[in-house]
Amino acid sequence: MDAMRDIREMHEELTAWRRDLHAHPETAFEERRTSDFIAEKLTGFGLEVYRGLAGTGVVATLTHGTNGRAIGLRADMDALFLQEENDFAHRSQNDGKMHACGHDGHSTMLLGAARYLARNRWFDGTVRFIFQPAEETGNEECGGNRMVRDGLFERFPVDAVFGMHNFPGIPLGHFSVRTGPMLASIDTFEFKVLSEHNHPATQFTSPDPILLAGRIVEAFHSFKARSINPAEPVVMSITQFQAGDPTNDRQGVHITPDHAYVRGTVYTLNDAVRDIMQSQLPNIAEGIASAGGAGCDFSYERGYPVLINAPREKELAVSAASALVGAERVETDMEPIMGAEDFAFMLKEKPGCYILIGNGDSESSCHVHNPKYDFNDDAIPFGVGYWVSLVESYLPAS
Ligand SMILES: [Zn+2]
Ligand SMILES: [Zn+2]
Structure with a gap:
């Protein structure tokens, strides 16, 4: 994919953003610094930015061409109530709070995609970049549900919505997905x-x-x-x-x-x-x-409903990931996972697909929600590349 050269050029800067977010973790509905950071970047890219859905939520819109279709891309912003046990320079500066689920990486990858797409408009239609708070609450008062209840899709209509989560144990540069129920x-x-x-x-x-x-x-x-x-x-x-x-x-x-x-x-x-x-x-x-x-x-x-991937959107996700890393690195019929995710609330409203991106499978890569966890910065170009590939295939330029 041609875009990868440009995306790799942003890697160092995106890594710095990711580590900045990692060092300043904020928990459910208190993602004020995070939300400011994201909104400022998006405004700088020239996007139309709306703030306030579910409190700290940020939605940015980028339209190009005449096609009336719209795609939603969603990242989560919140951290966990957990004391970090890492001692690298970008470790948490907020006692008892930690980005132990990689949402710092998710936000960074979506920011990277917004920046690339704002500069390289090889698509025809509208892209909505959705940054949501409070994915980790586990109950109906979560960011995903609140954004929907606050009128996310009425104010910012989309034809389909897509989400992504890192997964330790899946090799770097690989993706995993399935049709139908994927998370519990x-x-x-x-x-x-x-x-x-x-x-x-x-x-x-x-x-x-x-x-x-x-x-x-x-x-x-x-x-x-x-x-x-x-x-x-x-x-x-x-x-x-x-x-x-x-x-x-x-x-x-x-x-x-x-x-x-x-x-x-x-x-x-x-x-x-x-x-x-x-x-x-x-x-x-x-x-x-x-x-x-x-x-x-x-x-x-x-709490959260079953997360269900729609067949057509799942196929689009598979072809976008395959175009990026090769079909042999995309698992298309993974076993469902008995964990839960509040993106399921968005998928109840709109067809779409949630995909896992490899966070690496080395012995040192521990699982999410572990005090030693860290998002793998080497995954950033793959995540940005996936979003770009998805937009360019969902909204092809005429
Ligand atoms: Zn989590
Ligand atoms: Zn998570």
């Missing part, structure tokens, strides 16, 4: 089994919340194994189980707890399975608690 939905639930405090010697006189909560957890696992079609992936995990007061022993008194608290997550690749989990888990918990004479407070919170 994520939901969380929590419940309390309610009883009353008692003396351990007379626990038989009131419901035991620990025993009942344990039975409920066990029943959830059996339910998943025996009531959901095994061909449908679903991962249910208990992430917290708390009961009792740890000061009891210190004080030399012995009191049984008046409640047990349990929290967990549900990942699925099918909304119908998600509906079953949401409707049945409370029934099981309340049934077991009530059979044991206890009360139960249950709540189930929906």
Whole structure:
């Protein structure tokens, strides 16, 4: 691809931008410096910039030619609440916050594409560069959903929308994608089994919340194994189980707890399975608690939906990536991943495709959300090249 020579010429500068963003990580809806940095660059490229969707969101528009079609390209900007353990010069300067998911790289690659396309307008149509906050919240109050709710696609119409995420373990210069469900939905639930405090010697006189909560957890696992079609992936995990007061022993008194608290997550690749989990888990918990004479407070919170790639847009993504790196470096039917991503909210509104870009597979490349993680700057030209290739094939110049 001819563009690669020009893109490689920007590599050093883009690496400096990426490291600047890495050194100044900001978390959900507080990406003010990041948003200023991005908006300033985009304005400098001569793009029309709009700020304020979902608070810190930035949308830039670049139109060339007469074709009425429009494509949306999306990057995420937020960091995680995590203490960085790297000691290189561009390590986080914000205590307890870190770009451990590579969103610094995603923002930089999309900025690189905006700069290249503003200078080299070999396309006919409109490109929307979408920079969203708060990808990492895990609940419906995330940046992707809020931008959609704030009218992203009404104010900035597109025919299709595309996203990209780095993936450690995939070799540098390689891409992975699939048609249909590619990432899971994520939901969380929590419940309390309610009883009353008692003396351990007379626990038989009131419901035991620990025993009942344990039975409920066990029943959830059996339910998943025996009531959901095994061909449908679903991962249910208990992430917290708390009961009792740890000061009891210190004080030399012995009191049984008046409640047990349990929290967990549900990942699925099918909304119908998600509906079953949401409707049945409370029934099981309340049934077991009530059979044991206890009360139960249950709540189930929906997070991100299943991320589904549209067949036509996926083929476009594959041909754009193949034009860049060769078909042999593009995995077109990868296994779905049981992690979640809020780009799924945009894909519920518009057809599109989400693709993984290799962050390298060397032994030192640790996974995202690890305090030693760093985005691989050598991936930048491939990411920029992919966006450019996608725009030029989606909106071909006449
Ligand atoms: Zn992440
Ligand atoms: Zn991420």
